[in-house]
Amino acid sequence: MITRLPPLLLVGGGKMGAAMLAGWRERGITRVVVLDPGAGAQALAGDGVDIVASLADVPADFAPQAIVLAVKPQIAAIAVPPLARFAGSALFVSIMAGKTIDWLAAHLGGNAAIVRAMPNTPAAIRQGITVACAGPAVAPTQRDLAETLLAAVGAIEFVTAEKLLDPVTAVSGGGPAYVFLLVELLEAAAIDQGIPPQLATQLARQTIIGAAGLLAASPESAADLRRAVTSPNGTTERALAILMAPDSWPHAINTAIDAATARSRALGQEG
Numbered sequence: 642m643i644t645r646l647p648p649l650l651l652v653g654g655g656k657m658g659a660a661m662l663a664g665w666r667e668r669g670i671t672r673v674v675v676l677d678p679g680a681g682a683q684a685l686a687g688d689g690v691d692i693v694a695s696l697a698d699v700p701a702d703f704a705p706q707a708i709v710l711a712v713k714p715q716i717a718a719i720a721v722p723p724l725a726r727f728a729g730s731a732l733f734v735s736i737m738a739g740k741t742i743d744w745l746a747a748h749l750g751g752n753a754a755i756v757r758a759m760p761n762t763p764a765a766i767r768q769g770i771t772v773a774c775a776g777p778a779v780a781p782t783q784r785d786l787a788e789t790l791l792a793a794v795g796a797i798e799f800v801t802a803e804k805l806l807d808p809v810t811a812v813s814g815g816g817p818a819y820v821f822l823l824v825e826l827l828e829a830a831a832i833d834q835g836i837p838p839q840l841a842t843q844l845a846r847q848t849i850i851g852a853a854g855l856l857a858a859s860p861e862s863a864a865d866l867r868r869a870v871t872s873p874n875g876t877t878e879r880a881l882a883i884l885m886a887p888d889s890w891p892h893a894i895n896t897a898i899d900a901a902t903a904r905s906r907a908l909g910q911e912g
């Protein structure tokens with residue numbers, strides 16, 4: 642068990658970077674340098690956290706034990722190679738969609754210790770789920786450090802087959818967006834039925850919040866919880882007959898996950 646987190650360099654202090662930093666702060670930090678040229682990152686400063694706009698501004702005596710890559714994959718080819726000077730001493734943890742361990746090693750130097758991981762935005766309330774894969778150069782203590790950093794924002798699972806990270810990105814990485822879309826669609830349908838907009842918003846939001854809470858609290862499967870709502874020849878049965886038709890949600894969700902998985906694979910090839 643690591644009692645206090647060692648010095649860390651966070652590259653990208655946006656939505657995911659900030660969420661992870663908040664989790665690390667709760668866990669106890671020594672020092673974190675956040676490399677982010679955006680004005681928004683300044684809000685992350687204080688209590689052992691320094692913000693720098695460029696790598697040249699990272700203090701020369703700062704020796705991070707881990708570097709967390711939380712920039713968009715589209716700028717990885719610019720942001721990652723200058724970090725190669727840390728490759729002999731630091732572990733790299735990348736949360737960038739699509740960017741493979743091989744891609745990162747090619748841009749950091751062949752022997753770099755790299756963990757590729759995919760968290761999701763509920764990390765912001767420490768309710769995330771991350772799947773991670775350790776590259777061949779990662780020492781056991783570095784794997785433990787990666788696990789500690791990622792567990793600070795929610796559940797963590799390691800896999801040995803890196804190719805699983807692409808469908809994981811599609812399912813849990815992007816998954817919160819699909820749930821928020823469901824809230825939007827329920828709200829719009831409620832308004833269509835004549836429910837006042839404010840009540841429609843409340844119904845849609847609290848239904849998802851309540852259902853998620855029930856899922857968290859209950860030992861029953863999602864299918865059993867669904868069946869518990871569905872009275873024979875009742876109203877839910879009518880709705881589910883439409884939603885569960887093979888060419889409806891099963892097809893849409895499957896096709897959507899397939900498209901997102903393919904996009905993750907393609908991001909790995911770009912740049």
Ligand SMILES: NC(=O)C1=CN([C@@H]2O[C@H](COP(=O)(O)OP(=O)(O)OC[C@H]3O[C@@H](n4cnc5c(N)ncnc54)[C@H](OP(=O)(O)O)[C@@H]3O)[C@@H](O)[C@H]2O)C=CC1
Nearest residue numbers: 653654655656657676677679711712713714737738760761
């Ligand atoms: N959002 C999500 O749900 C998830 C995202 N991810 C992955 O996390 C990564 C970050 O995503 P997210 O947090 O949403 O993105 P954000 O755009 O919120 O954060 C990226 C941050 O990096 C900054 N930045 C831009 N250029 C550089 C640079 N050269 N060096 C350092 N920082 C830079 C951006 O500044 P500015 O805004 O000023 O450009 C921004 O603050 C992505 O690779 C994404 O694939 C993984 C799981 C879930």
Ligand SMILES: O=C(O)[C@@H]1CCC=N1
Nearest residue numbers: 738810811814815816
């Ligand atoms: O949409 C994306 O590419 C990122 C990865 C998972 C969630 N957001």
